[in-house]
Amino acid sequence: MELWLGAFNLGLMYGFLALGVFITSRILDFADITVDGTFTTGAAVGAVFLVQGMHPVLAILLAFLAGMVCGSITGFIHTKFKIDSLLAGILVMTALYSVNLHIMGRSNIPLMNSRSIISLLEGINPGLHSEIWLMIVMSVIMAIIWIITALFFRTDLGLTLRSTGDNAIMTEAGGVNVNAVKVFGVALANGFVAIAGCFIAQYQGFADVGMGIGTLVIGLASVIMGETVIKSRSIGVKLLAVILGAVIYRYMIALALFAGMNPIDLKLITALFVLITLILSHWSKIRKTRIKRHPVLYWILLAAVIIGGSSYYLVHQNIRKSQKNNQVKSFKIGVVQISQNGILNITRDAFLKEMKRLGYDENTEFIIQSADSDISTLNTILDSFQSADCDLILTISTPATQAAVNKISDTPLVFATVANPFVFGAGKSETEHRANVTGTYGWVPMDQLVDLSQEIFPQKKIVGTMGNPGEANTNFYLEILRNTVHHNPELSLKERTISAPTDVYEASVSLVNQGAEVFILPVDNIIYSSFDSILKAAAPHQIPIFSSDVDRLKDGALVSYGYDYASSGIQAAHLVQRILNGEDPAGIPFERYKKMVFGLNLKVAHDYGIEIPDRFIDRADKIIEPNGSVTSKTPTIGLVEFSEHPTSTSVKRGVYDALADQGFVNGINIDITERSGNADFQMINAITQDFIARDVDIIVPLSTPCLQSALQMTAKTFSPDIVFSFVSDPFAAGAGQDATHHISNVTGFSCVLFCDEVLDAIQEFFPQRKNIGVVWNSSEANSQSILKEFRAVCKERNFNLLEVTISTPNEVLEATRSVIHKGADLIMCTGDNTVSTSFDSVIKAASARKIPVVSDNVQHVAAGAVMSVGTDFYINGYDAGRYVARVIKGEKPADLPIIPTKQMEITVNSDIAAKYGWEIPSSLLDRAKIVGKRPIRKFAPEAMAINLRLAKEYGVTISDKILATAQEVIK
């Protein structure tokens, strides 16, 4: 409900924008891009005055005037200096970015605690739902505006404005200063746009310097859609049409979000929709007979989409409700971030992983959205979460949290990756805060960085810093820095502003020239991505860099003191768990990040000739040694798998669980990076290289190719350590000679063929079949060693082993037929890779003669083998995980023997068994995992008692076999 109401209200507010864009683009035929700047100016001016307590209506009027000033500048530049309209608009829009920042004084002004038009209206709300009341009032306001504007265009001045745009020559000949009229028109239009900005800022609860980006597109889309839907020659109707167009546009966005579209695609959808609209319009001009019909078609299409969407929604809603009733307690969590920024993604991924690990997996639905840096979209996303009845909403990043706190008061909100939640009104203190809100936050204590710098370098007094004032958090950090330096009269601060990565080098050089002796950098997205430029300028002068970002340590910062964005997500997950378990958010205090990381780069220190006192080295969590190696209190693991598939996932789960049981939780006291090679050897090599470059402590390769890659890359350095899993023959892969004689940095658990167990299972299942056929590639080292053992065991147990060797996969079919011809009544796959590649041929040959195929690999069971007897891969992973824990604790891989995992798993395919009429013995049913769609009739007598005495009396003989299975025998 909120979704559609919210869209309607937003649409009406954007109606002002549509009117403005209509005046410039349709009446004056003037492509005015100034609006991208004016929209924000309106918001900025309004916000500045509202915060000071001005009456909202007056603030809106002032915003209107400000917008008119902006527009008149564009008009003036265009008419006086004959500069192209588009160019004039671009120039003013660009200038406005700086102007807006000056007006606001910062990049973001929260309006939640100030009087606004919204709060004013709420004050006179006779008791309706706030969005409904807003809808009524906005409709009345827009109706009045529409009438006034339509009337204006009937006045002499309005008609003159229209004729100036229509035929300037004629108008000038009529005695009109057309330049002045144009300037007035552009000014008026921008005045409207500024009003729109001012309204939206009050609706969403804050003004932000970036909120104007994309405004012209929205305006044009509204105008075009409105024009197509309602065609008329009357100016009054045209004005109404564009206001409706703005509403339609917001509905379109709401629909797209509701249908699950990624907000990243919204601009694409906008473009497509406008394009379709224009094409329809164009066709209606070509085929003149359809002029009158097309708008109707369009209406019908639009109505169909809206009705279709609503009914889908209603039906879906009902399904979900009934599902909810049938399901055991399930949750729906909305996750929203302002953009796909690296830091925010890290938080989100860590959050989701931790939630899964805590058990919120199948029973929880996560709706994940990103607003693609657009704040109106943020509001629509929040509306959609409410419509979807989310149990809880997680907001990542300050803008997302601001918008949510402003809008939502009846759903629990948890925030993460927010520097300072107090500044925009989420609460007064950690314990005194909005009832439905809690979360994790933390700002880097910049003052501590300064203190640290003074402790290490008491003689360096001139501090250099930089940041992007367009980022709210950056201003906050710089403010702290300024205050700290201010309190210390010996220190002086040199500051530079940056607005794009290209500014960074120059800013750094200029700081160096101004005598900066040490750089102290805040958390800032541009610094995050352009650190190299700073280093380039500072390094030649040996200026140490103190960074708030831990990753920069290895890039060349001397000291880093910051937090781990992933831990923000993990902490948030724990808060979410508490709320889902029933705790009231009001009683959960905000949590500061627990995990700060203090890092020292001793290599840089060495290169600059700096002595770092021991007490710092002891305090450090992460140290880069003078020789370049990294020691950190948090062990880092690089895990690489061949490709993502269920078996590999089992192995991984085993690894994680083993580590967790040893007390290592990913993200808290251990850092595991997981990568999949996607079955691509190049990819696997690249991943391994990346792990080595990032100095992980241990590489955990899953599968033989990954092990081989790791071995190859560490062949010279024997570092880092390798603990493998999911490998059938590590020695064939190059890990060494045998269990105790192997390469010094490698260890792990292998998965071997359980010869005895296989033969046991075969004996149970197919007691008559004694002739086992094996096809294998004589040049595969692993097969050679496996067959050697298998041969010996078969001989021991009186099985007749028939072998046929091949060298390429193409030969497998013939070879299988040949071995059957030789007399094999059962085919065994021993893990030969060549045969595995061509497994379908084996099945083809065997099934033609109704011969069962048994394998060591559970994957083959789905592909046609009736049974597999192989390693329990989860345990294999768990074994390897335990080795990893032991290595972290200090043991050397060289001392850990490479041994096979003992646990074995039998899997039987009941469909294939049924197909050929092979009955699965009950002993096997008890031990094996059964896969297959057809139900098995299990006849296992729960408890059987036999009265032998009676049997004797009646002369009945009971066989020994039945007697053996009886639980109780009465003699």
Added chain:
Amino acid sequence: MISIKNLHKTFNPGTINEVYALRGVDLEVQSGEWITVIGTNGSGKSTLLNAIAGSFQPDQGSIQIDDEDLTAFPSHRRAHLVARVFQNPFQGTAPNMTIAENLHLASLRGKQRLPLVHFGKARIEEYAQLIKTLEMQLENRLDNVIGMLSGGQRQAITLLMAVMTKPKVILLDEHTAALDPKTAAQIIRLTRRFIEENHFTAVMVTHSMQQALELGTRTIMMNKGQIIDDLDTQVKKRLTVNDLLDKFAELRKAEQLTDEMLDRLRREYM
């Protein structure tokens, strides 16, 4: 009414497109006179009209209308005195506005454009009556957008718009040149009726010798930026088109005689 003294104008001076369009033009027009202007291509006829309208500033000379020196005024500041009908029938009206709206705009010629509504039922009735005078059955189509009308209809409306406010001077710049003969004739009839009925002071440039002789009270001939002949009503009555053509032919011959050739002729024949 109009007093032009020693008007000089060079366009694009110092460039490759330099044109010395008006080379010292003097002209006195009395109130109520209807001047037709003829001349060869590039003789400066349209330039003269543009000078009166104020489309550019002359290099030298002065222009007075109704004893007011307007030389320095841009065109929109002369508009209250001067009305124009352009050669291009599409230039004189606003295509996306209705006939009524266009007429209303014309009624505001030279006046202040205030945000007040004067465009109401009463006015529209007035405009309907005005449109009737065109005799083109447009009185029921006042709410039609001008863009739907033909070139001839638009030109007629432009003409009406020009005379509506009874300006001191009407400038007609070959206003029938772009129309077919039948429509052109219609427009000329209207032009004649409007000017003669109201005794407007008019300056009309035309390519048609016939028109030049038949219409107006006075005809001036221009060549190479100068007025070379000025014919009053009596002289006009006697002259025919052929006479005019002869005059132009003489000019052409005279132009072909350069000074050098004259010298040679003199030496040979004298």
